[in-house]
Amino acid sequence: MSAELKQPVSGLDVAHVRAQFPILSREVNGKPLVYLDSAASAQKPEAVIEAVADVWRHSYANVHRGLHTLANEATEAFEASRGKMARFLGADHADQIVFTRGATEAINLVADSFGATLGEGDEIILSQMEHHSNIVPWHFLRERKGVVLKWAPVTDDGALDMDAFNALVTERTKLVAITHMSNVMGTISPIETIVQKAHAVGAAVLVDGSQGAVHMPVDVKALGCDFYVVTGHKLYGPNGAGALYAAGDWLDRLRPYQGGGEMIAEVREDGVVYADVPHKFEAGTPVIAEVIGLGAALDWMCGLDRIALMEHERQLMDRFEAGLAEFDGATIYGRTQDKGAITSFSLEGAHPHDLAQLMDKYGVAVRAGHHCAHPLMQRFGVPGTLRASFAAYNTESDVDAALEALRKAKSFLI
Ligand SMILES: Cc1ncc(COP(=O)(O)O)c(C=O)c1O
Incomplete structure (x- = not known):
């Protein structure tokens, strides 16, 4: 494929x-x-329904470890979806894409793995228009690590208040976690400006693209963000499949999110050697037909x-x-x-x-x-x-x- x-x-x-x-x-x-x-x-086009049904009917098997034809076919289609997602988002390499259950899991992954690098008093900037998926994982981190959450306000007409945002960014800022497009108001955040401001103090930027990637073409390199998350069911694809894009060598630098099969190179009684990225972040059997269906959804969207x-x-x-x-x-x-x-x-x-x-x-x-x-x-x-x-x-x-x-x-x- x-x-x-x-x-x-x-x-x-x-x-x-x-x-x-x-x-x-x-x-x-x-x-x-x-x-x-x-x-x-979003509702699903025939192309997605067919792609999922086709996996179940003709080429279903567990991915990555198999030595038989079905496993190879399923793995090839699964990995083809990774390539499609990389292209859809404008990423350089498929290895920069981690499949997750959705945007929620992708943000929890970053909150856990990137969050492990943070300590008490480090600051994370969120906006008032975030979905709970881009709030609650950071509250967990606040409870666990004592990081400080700071809130960028929105104006009466629903724009991000950029003066207020700029005033929140300090040497203590370690991350800005911000929606690309509000799921309530449709407001589009000025991501490039936010990234410039954040990077100037060495902070990373996570963009919640759950709505943004549906309604506008995305180029993660032009945005310059460190992390970008999407959720497949809003992209006309199946639910249960989403993705995290991570820029540069972030995935190499971060520790894995969950442990289990698929994410290891070797397990010994005295330790673990992790698999290479992105598999290091994909513990356990993934949703297989759904990820392949997501690839079909991206194909479908890119045909428009x-x-x-x-x-x-x-x-x-x-x-x-x-x-x-x-x-x-x-x-x-x-x-x-x-x-x-x-x-x-x-x-x-x-x-x-x-x-x-x-x-x-x-x-x-x-x-x-x-x-x-x-x-x-x-x-x-x-x-x-x-x-x-x-x-x-x-x-x-x-x-x-x-x-x-x-x-x-x-x-x-x-
Ligand atoms: C802006 C935004 N972020 C995150 C999510 C969470 O997506 P999911 O539940 O698919 O993980 C949604 C879903 O409504 C959303 O609109």
């Missing part, structure tokens, strides 16, 4: 894209499904014109936000100019959960709640918001159906 990613076709044929997602032709509550919850998890895709998603979001402006008492959280295609909002006098449940009656799937971002909810003084997120397969009629469902839901409640 080749590790070459597909070449994109110019422009975006949304009808063609949509037709590749079997789930989108089903009904929900007697209505055509309108899926605007892709920021939580990513710039046309960004424009398409952006137009859907603009249409939705223009529609929201017609509602009395609507507030949109996150109003930055160049944000990615996510709209968080509330309607005065109606609870987000009630609105989401009523919209579901009309076949419209949106998310309501804190979106795993308690500090951001606290920042805006709200318990939760409604969130509509836009993907390659969404259309203008999805947007219109969602606005109509919202209108009806509102009329029940207010």
Whole structure:
């Protein structure tokens, strides 16, 4: 199996894209499904479903250790996915990619392995718009090691407050852990600027690309970050598979995260010799079909014109936000100019959960709640918001159906 990613076709044929997602032709509550919850998890194209099924049907075996044909085929396809991920992120080598269960595990890996190099009083800068996955592992480290967490605030329109960020960076800063794109507001962080500032004091930068890598082409070398994490199920791939990219020789310098099979070269009664990177960080049997399916998802994404895709998603979001402006008492959280295609909002006098449940009656799937971002909810003084997120397969009629469902839901409640 080749590790070459597909070449994109110019422009975006949304009808063609949509037709590749079997789930989108089903009904929900007697209505055509309108899926605007892709920021939580994206639906899967046939190419991914087929790739996973093909592994289960024809070439499934455990990877890396086998001496038989199936094991070799599975290993080759698994390692081809590593090459695809490296290319997708713009990394130099496949060896810079560690497969994980998702972004959460990738961040826990860095918190554990990089965290082992930190001591009491060392400082880590986070932002107020982080997902809990990029907060809780650092709290663990604070509890274990006495590191200090410092919080970069967001402005009223949902941008990262760069003056405040700059003021937080000191000689004690050892790491900045920051989202590429907020899963609540779509805000895009100025990663290159953050990296420059952090590197100037010798601090490393981890970028949570769980949303960013879905909505914009990523070049980790241009960003200059030390670590970049992604999660496969938001990239139109299977859940249970994600990845960590580590720049330079970070993986060589860090100690392994978990111990077990696959990550060793030799185990003796008196010690262990670790396997080479990246296998040193991949203890135990990995998710095999899912990683291969993730490779198929990256192929599929790279077959799209990513710039046309960004424009398409952006137009859907603009249409939705223009529609929201017609509602009395609507507030949109996150109003930055160049944000990615996510709209968080509330309607005065109606609870987000009630609105989401009523919209579901009309076949419209949106998310309501804190979106795993308690500090951001606290920042805006709200318990939760409604969130509509836009993907390659969404259309203008999805947007219109969602606005109509919202209108009806509102009329029940207010
Ligand atoms: C910005 C961000 N970071 C991290 C995660 C965690 O991803 P996963 O649960 O797949 O590990 C999510 C998922 O919603 C996210 O949106």
